[in-house]
Amino acid sequence: MxxxxxxxxxxxxxxxxxxxxxxxETPMTxxxxxxxxxxxxxxxxxxxxxxxxxxYVRSGKGHGGGWVLACDLKKVSLRDIWSALGSPPLxxxxxxxxxxxxxxxxxxxxALGKSFADAEARLLAQLGKVSLATLVADLKPSxxxxxxxxx
Amino acid sequence: MxxxxxxxxxxxxxxxxxxxxxxxETPMTxxxxxxxxxxxxxxxxxxxxxxxxxxYVRSGKGHGGGWVLACDLKKVSLRDIWSALGSPPLxxxxxxxxxxxxxxxxxxxxALGKSFADAEARLLAQLGKVSLATLVADLKPSxxxxxxxxx
DNA sequence: CATCATGTAACATGATGAGTTACATGAAGC
DNA sequence: GCTTCATGTAACTCATCATGTTACATGATG
Numbered sequence: 001m002x003x004x005x006x007x008x009x010x011x012x013x014x015x016x017x018x019x020x021x022x023x024x025e026t027p028m029t030x031x032x033x034x035x036x037x038x039x040x041x042x043x044x045x046x047x048x049x050x051x052x053x054x055x056y057v058r059s060g061k062g063h064g065g066g067w068v069l070a071c072d073l074k075k076v077s078l079r080d081i082w083s084a085l086g087s088p089p090l091x092x093x094x095x096x097x098x099x100x101x102x103x104x105x106x107x108x109x110x111a112l113g114k115s116f117a118d119a120e121a122r123l124l125a126q127l128g129k130v131s132l133a134t135l136v137a138d139l140k141p142s143x144x145x146x147x148x149x150x151x
Numbered sequence: 152m153x154x155x156x157x158x159x160x161x162x163x164x165x166x167x168x169x170x171x172x173x174x175x176e177t178p179m180t181x182x183x184x185x186x187x188x189x190x191x192x193x194x195x196x197x198x199x200x201x202x203x204x205x206x207y208v209r210s211g212k213g214h215g216g217g218w219v220l221a222c223d224l225k226k227v228s229l230r231d232i233w234s235a236l237g238s239p240p241l242x243x244x245x246x247x248x249x250x251x252x253x254x255x256x257x258x259x260x261x262a263l264g265k266s267f268a269d270a271e272a273r274l275l276a277q278l279g280k281v282s283l284a285t286l287v288a289d290l291k292p293s294x295x296x297x298x299x300x301x302x
Numbered sequence: 303c304a305t306c307a308t309g310t311a312a313c314a315t316g317a318t319g320a321g322t323t324a325c326a327t328g329a330a331g332c
Numbered sequence: 333g334c335t336t337c338a339t340g341t342a343a344c345t346c347a348t349c350a351t352g353t354t355a356c357a358t359g360a361t362g
Contacts, residue, residue: 007240007242007243007244007245008243008244008245009244009245009246009247010244011244011263012244012245012246012247012256012259012260012263013247015259015262015263016247016253016255016256016259019255019258019259020255023255036253037247078262078263078266088243088244089158089243090242090243090244090270091158091241091242091243091274092158092159092239092240092241092242092243093158093159093160093161093162093163093239093241094158094159094160094163095160095163096160096163096164096167096188102167102187103290103293104167104170104171104174104290105163105167106293107170107286107289107290107293108163108166108167108170108286109163110289111166111229111281111285111286111289112162112163112166112229114277115229115274115277115278115281116274118273118274118277119241119270119271119273119274119277120270122269122270122273123242123266123267123269123270126265126266126269126270127266130262130266134262135258135259135262138258138261138262139254139255139258142254142257142258143254146254
């Protein structure tokens with residue numbers, strides 16, 4: 001029948017960018033990052049601007065400028081990044097109205113609300129358990145394997 | 152900073168409509184239902200058309216026509232309804248690409264994917280446990296209380 | 303001082319959900 | 333049979349919103 005609201009992939013995208021930065025030794029320009037993410041440099045800057053405000057990354061202008069990580073990967077969780085993105089909604093579905101006058105709707109909200117809150121809390125807990133360092137560690141083996149393949 | 156993707160409230164809306172139908176003894180027209188949901192009759196028909204195909208409701212034309220429930224409330228779960236709506240995505244966030252060539256992105260996907268799948272499964276399980284009958288039962292007390300208040 | 307890179311505002315674009323109109327189909331009542 | 337009522341559905345408009353793009357300012361490096 002219908003529709004299918006598109007999923008927000010900013011978290012995924014930002015992580016991608018951050019891992020690339022973690023792997024690089026010199027600052028990466030928005031242009032390079034944009035190519036990796038198949039998007040526009042301005043988009044990259046927009047997203048990273050938020051992270052910079054919270055100290056996760058730093059940016060430099062001019063020659064040799066670009067973006068570098070500015071945090072301890074072991075201490076930053078995926079939840080922190082999600083939070084830095086402005087805590088965008090995790091669930092795609094929700095209640096029609098938050099404070100309905102209709103008793104029927106109130107009953108619906110009670111029933112759904114509980115499940116929603118539960119799922120959200122659980123997902124957050126999971127994200128809180130994974131650090132950027134974990135991701136990097138998870139990445140290395142596959143990089144090595146790939147190297148081997150392409151020898 | 153930004154954005155906030157709107158949440159899909161179709162499930163919530165449909166349940167609202169279904170409960171109204173459960174409370175009514177005669178068929179309800181799309182017009183009446185639309186007023187209750189503060190929307191347009193055509194929108195109601197569009198949504199309910201999907202449910203009809205799967206036997207959850209029936210519709211009748213002409214005088215005395217309208218919409219009636221056609222299922223055993225005890226046997227239909229919120230998950231069933233979600234399913235009948237075409238199983239719209241439950242999560243608002245997702246991976247940027249499903250089958251990335253980039254190794255970095257693959258690592259990100261692995262990490263996020265697990266958490267996402269987990270949260271989704273859990274939410275579905277919860278929805279599977281709640282039947283429409285449960286909702287109706289949950290509704291009655293508050294209806295009674297409201298009656299009392301307004302005597 | 304030329305070049306490079308970010309910072310940011312402003313605008314363009316495209317996708318999508320919801321609302322609306324219009325008309326066809328068919329059932330009930332008279 | 334004819335009128336009325338209700339759904340069925342296509343087609344269109346409309347508003348919203350994320351993303352892409354352009355343009356220019358700021359500032360660092362060589």
